[in-house]
Amino acid sequence: MSKFPVSRDSRVYVAGHRGMVGSAIHRKLKEGGFSTILTRTSAELDLRNRKLVFEFFESEKPEIVFLAAARVGGILANDTYPADFLSDNLQIQVNVMDAANENDCDRLVFLGSSCIYPKFAPQPIPEEALMTGHLESTNDAYAIAKIAGIKQVQAIRRQYGRKWISVMPSNLYGPGDNYDAELSHVLPALIRRYEDAKISGSEQVTNWGSGEPRRELLYVDDLADASVFLLENFDSDQHINIGTGVDHTIREISEAVAKEVGFSGKTLWDTAKPDGTPQKLLDISKAKSLGWAPKTQLKKGIALAVEDYRKRIVAETKS
Numbered sequence: 083m084s085k086f087p088v089s090r091d092s093r094v095y096v097a098g099h100r101g102m103v104g105s106a107i108h109r110k111l112k113e114g115g116f117s118t119i120l121t122r123t124s125a126e127l128d129l130r131n132r133k134l135v136f137e138f139f140e141s142e143k144p145e146i147v148f149l150a151a152a153r154v155g156g157i158l159a160n161d162t163y164p165a166d167f168l169s170d171n172l173q174i175q176v177n178v179m180d181a182a183n184e185n186d187c188d189r190l191v192f193l194g195s196s197c198i199y200p201k202f203a204p205q206p207i208p209e210e211a212l213m214t215g216h217l218e219s220t221n222d223a224y225a226i227a228k229i230a231g232i233k234q235v236q237a238i239r240r241q242y243g244r245k246w247i248s249v250m251p252s253n254l255y256g257p258g259d260n261y262d263a264e265l266s267h268v269l270p271a272l273i274r275r276y277e278d279a280k281i282s283g284s285e286q287v288t289n290w291g292s293g294e295p296r297r298e299l300l301y302v303d304d305l306a307d308a309s310v311f312l313l314e315n316f317d318s319d320q321h322i323n324i325g326t327g328v329d330h331t332i333r334e335i336s337e338a339v340a341k342e343v344g345f346s347g348k349t350l351w352d353t354a355k356p357d358g359t360p361q362k363l364l365d366i367s368k369a370k371s372l373g374w375a376p377k378t379q380l381k382k383g384i385a386l387a388v389e390d391y392r393k394r395i396v397a398e399t400k401s
């Protein structure tokens with residue numbers, strides 16, 4: 083029995099429904115019997131445009147909002163375009179939250195990211211580690227925008243008494259991921275590299291760094307499951323971590339990817355390249371204490387992600 087149930091007839095707006103996270107939330111809502119799911123692409127509604135966002139909320143009156151629209155990218159993109167990451171994300175969040183509040187939307191789930199935590203946070207990282215140290219400099223602009231989003235949720239809760247929450251996922255992967263060679267995160271980048279090597283008949287793959295840093299990877303449908311679960315079971319000022327609670331070395335992850343795609347060549351490690359943060363593991367005990375747990379094992383999740391890559395990207399390149 084949910085603590086804060088919502089009607090399946092509610093008008094639910096998924097901001098960013100074509101993205102990896104938004105599309106997973108959209109699937110989960112449909113599976114869960116939600117009948118009125120509102121969506122707009124960024125071409126139809128640029129969430130940086132405050133006037134259009136207010137008009138949308140005034141005419142559609144969403145009762146529940148999942149805020150999964152954001153400018154998102156890996157280290158290189160964040161490091162190269164910090165001004166865009168800061169400005170776009172602040173504008174999207176402020177516009178959506180102000181318009182939702184103005185239109186008496188009582189339920190909102192804000193999606194952030196584990197990069198909000200200090201670079202040298204204790205591992206596993208508890209929610210309380212927020213703002214206790216310096217951020218990783220390559221994505222601090224993005225992180226500051228996300229921290230501002232958490233603060234806006236808290237401020238609106240305090241001033242208007244709304245049941246809004248903030249959810250901080252670990253690294254995510256799965257259907258709809260970005261496999262761009264320059265802009266992607268670690269797992270989609272590995273899938274692309276090994277699959278491309280297999281297709282081209284290459285006998286070796288070179289990965290960046292030593293392979294020793296540890297990463298936590300959550301299958302995106304598990305995050306979608308958590309987001310809907312938390313909407314109905316969590317009501318707190320404090321943000322909440324969502325992950326698997328388990329991490330693996332990049333070497334282990336790359337071995338699992340190589341095996342899944344059927345690459346039998348050699349993997350080399352270019353130790354002249356930087357390793358990045360040694361470990362980033364979230365403490366998910368709070369979510370677990372509410373009764374949520376991830377369902378997808380890494381091996382199974384990698385198989386599903388490889389299938390997605392082949393279906394969407396490899397097939398597209400061939401056609």
Ligand SMILES: NC(=O)c1ccc[n+]([C@@H]2O[C@H](COP(=O)([O-])OP(=O)(O)OC[C@H]3O[C@@H](n4cnc5c(N)ncnc54)[C@H](OP(=O)(O)O)[C@@H]3O)[C@@H](O)[C@H]2O)c1
Nearest residue numbers: 098100101102103123124128129151152154193194195254
């Ligand atoms: N990917 C991860 O590993 C990860 C990890 C932790 C947290 N998250 C969080 O999850 C959220 C979504 O990430 P994602 O991976 O799903 O990103 P994504 O696949 O890049 O999708 C982003 C979505 O945002 C929409 N969007 C971007 N700019 C917009 C604008 N100006 N106006 C309207 N819509 C706009 C895009 O809409 P269109 O498709 O219509 O252009 C797209 O659907 C982010 O808040 C991110 O911080 C992601």
